[in-house]
């Protein structure tokens with residue numbers, strides 16, 4: 001299998017940009033935004049970082065709501081577009097696995113929104129984010145639920161299902177297989193992603209110097225008549241939210 005290296009490859013960033021503007025992504029964004037907003041500081045002047053901001057949809061929404069949000073990403077392409085379209089948002093190219101150029105103990109909240117599975121070195125990235133989080137500041141982590149999301153969970157429709165126009169159902173492959181074997185997978189046949197278990201996400205954050213404060217399953221409150229992201233999120237908690245506090 002040929003893997004494109006990372007989001008710095010335009011094939012990968014274009015594929016993600018396309019997904020990010022899809023109706024499924026809008027459904028997901030609305031749920032993520034609603035959940036993340038609950039955990040942001042009431043004082044909007046406190047600095048927030050959208051780390052691994054991608055196309056910058058979340059930074060844009062937070063900025064519109066008056067939060068002092070900065071954004072960073074590995075992809076020069078995403079950052080260039082964000083700077084062009086939203087010059088009011090301080091945005092920079094950054095690899096989370098390298099030393100970050102922000103001041104230590106600076107951000108009241110660091111948001112890592114659906115980025116964990118893209119990080120080759122999760123532990124090191126969380127350590128670097130911990131350094132720039134202020135004491136008692138938060139790491140807001142949303143992740144694709146490893147128990148139900150790709151590569152363990154795959155929405156499939158068999159021959160009978162296709163003949164009867166049934167909607168796909170979620171098939172679960174061996175979770176332990178992915179934990180013990182190949183970690184790297186191609187999401188949507190294009191985007192490289194790493195399989196981490198839920199304990200690995202939690203342990204990496206604890207070892208980086210955070211404490212777990214909150215844990216929520218993100219689900220859609222209403223069903224959908226179509227087979228779309230809302231249909232999936234109504235049936236399974238496909239996304240998890242974990243909020244950590246930096247240890248003092």
Ligand SMILES: C[S@@+](CC[C@H](N)C(=O)[O-])C[C@H]1O[C@@H](n2cnc3c(N)ncnc32)[C@H](O)[C@@H]1O
Nearest residue numbers: 007052053054073074075094095096113115118
């Ligand atoms: C699945 S996208 C999510 C983007 C955005 N947070 C969102 O919710 O749409 C993952 C993002 O992480 C970025 N990324 C991957 N590895 C990174 C790294 N080592 N440092 C910084 N960003 C990284 C990618 O460029 C991509 O924009």
